[in-house]
Amino acid sequence: MLAPTLTGLAILLLGTTLIARLPVRWWWIRACEFPRLQLAVLALVTAALSPLAGPPWSWTCLAASLATLALQVPRILPWTRLWPVQVQAAETGQEARCLSVLVANVLTSNRHADRLVGLIQRYDPDVIVTLESDDWWQQRLDAALDAGWSHGVKVPLDNLYGMHLYSRLPLLAPRVEWLIQEDIPSIHTDIALNSGDILRLHALHPRPPAPNESEETLWRDAELLLVGKRIHETPVPTLVVGDLNDVAWSRTTRLFCRVSGMLDPRQGRGMFSTFHADYPFLRWPLDHIFVSEHFTLVAMSRLPAFGSDHFPILATLCLRPSRADEHDAPEADHEERCDARDTIREARARDQPD
Incomplete structure (x- = not known):
C-alpha cells in the first residue's frame, strides 16, 4: 500500500499545482x-521517500514530486532571504520622514481587544488600521486610542468588513469609498509626516474567494486592480495596506504590483505569513503593506497573536524619494493593463454576489 499511496500523493500535489495555473476565477481553483x-514541502517529502515505493512506482513518484518543486519553488523563492530585497533598507537620521504602520484583522467575534491594545501600546505605531472591526471593537479602541491617535476614519460594520484607521499624524482629505461592491468599504487618505511631506494611504479589505463569500475572485481582483490603476495614474508616495484576501505570490497580487508599480518590502526578507494564527502548517501572507518606490524600509515584523485568526503586521518606513532609482519597480505591459481594465469593467457590469 505504501507505493501507490506515496505515488498518489505526489500526483495529487502536482495536479493541485497545475490546477492553480488555469486562467479562471472559480474560488476553488x-x-x-x-x-x-x-x-512544496510535501513534494520534498514525497521526493525523499520515493525510493521506498520501489520501481516502477518510485520513478513516477520522484518525477511528479520534482515537477511540483520546479513549479512551486520559483513562485515562493522571492519571499525568502535567498532573494534580493525589493525595498532597500533605510539609513539612520531621517526620523521625521518615517512612519510606522500596524495592520490587524481583529476577527469580529474576537473579544480580546485588551491584547491588541497592549500590542499597540508596546510597539507604538504612528498609524493603526483594523479590519473586521464593528461597533464593539470601535468602543474599546476609541477608549484606548483616541487620546494618543486623535486622527481617524471609522467604518464600524457587522458584516465582517468594518475598518478603522487611527493616526497620530494628521490626515488630509480622508474619505471612505465603496469601490466595487456596495457593502465593502475602503479608506483613502493623505497623511502629513512630521517633516511636512505628504503621502497617500489606501486601506483595503476585499471580499475573499470562498464558498460562503464569493464563488469567483472577480470582485476581489477588480478592487485591487482599480486601486493599482489609480496609483499608476497619480504617482505620488503611496502605501497600500490591509487584508487583501490574496497571497503575495498570486497572479492577481503580482498583476496589481505591475499595474501600480508598488513594491513588496517582504521580498528578500521573508513571508511574514499572517493567516491562520491557530494552524502553523496552514499559514500564508494575507495581510499586506505595499509601498511605492519613494520609500525605504526601517523594519518589518509579524507581531504576536492576540486572539484573532490573523497575526498583526508592523512596518516602519521612511520616505526617501531621492533613493527611488535604487528600486526596480515592476511595470505592466500593454496586455496586462488591458486585462486589468477589462476585469474592472466586468466586475462593475455583472450582478454582485449576495
Missing part, C-alpha cells in the same frame, strides 16, 4: 495558489 509553500 484560485485557492490552490495559496498553499504553495505547503505543497
Whole structure:
C-alpha cells in the first residue's frame, strides 16, 4: 500500500499545482495558489521517500514530486532571504520622514481587544488600521486610542468588513469609498509626516474567494486592480495596506504590483505569513503593506497573536524619494493593463454576489 499511496500523493500535489495555473476565477481553483509553500514541502517529502515505493512506482513518484518543486519553488523563492530585497533598507537620521504602520484583522467575534491594545501600546505605531472591526471593537479602541491617535476614519460594520484607521499624524482629505461592491468599504487618505511631506494611504479589505463569500475572485481582483490603476495614474508616495484576501505570490497580487508599480518590502526578507494564527502548517501572507518606490524600509515584523485568526503586521518606513532609482519597480505591459481594465469593467457590469 505504501507505493501507490506515496505515488498518489505526489500526483495529487502536482495536479493541485497545475490546477492553480488555469486562467479562471472559480474560488476553488484560485485557492490552490495559496498553499504553495505547503505543497512544496510535501513534494520534498514525497521526493525523499520515493525510493521506498520501489520501481516502477518510485520513478513516477520522484518525477511528479520534482515537477511540483520546479513549479512551486520559483513562485515562493522571492519571499525568502535567498532573494534580493525589493525595498532597500533605510539609513539612520531621517526620523521625521518615517512612519510606522500596524495592520490587524481583529476577527469580529474576537473579544480580546485588551491584547491588541497592549500590542499597540508596546510597539507604538504612528498609524493603526483594523479590519473586521464593528461597533464593539470601535468602543474599546476609541477608549484606548483616541487620546494618543486623535486622527481617524471609522467604518464600524457587522458584516465582517468594518475598518478603522487611527493616526497620530494628521490626515488630509480622508474619505471612505465603496469601490466595487456596495457593502465593502475602503479608506483613502493623505497623511502629513512630521517633516511636512505628504503621502497617500489606501486601506483595503476585499471580499475573499470562498464558498460562503464569493464563488469567483472577480470582485476581489477588480478592487485591487482599480486601486493599482489609480496609483499608476497619480504617482505620488503611496502605501497600500490591509487584508487583501490574496497571497503575495498570486497572479492577481503580482498583476496589481505591475499595474501600480508598488513594491513588496517582504521580498528578500521573508513571508511574514499572517493567516491562520491557530494552524502553523496552514499559514500564508494575507495581510499586506505595499509601498511605492519613494520609500525605504526601517523594519518589518509579524507581531504576536492576540486572539484573532490573523497575526498583526508592523512596518516602519521612511520616505526617501531621492533613493527611488535604487528600486526596480515592476511595470505592466500593454496586455496586462488591458486585462486589468477589462476585469474592472466586468466586475462593475455583472450582478454582485449576495
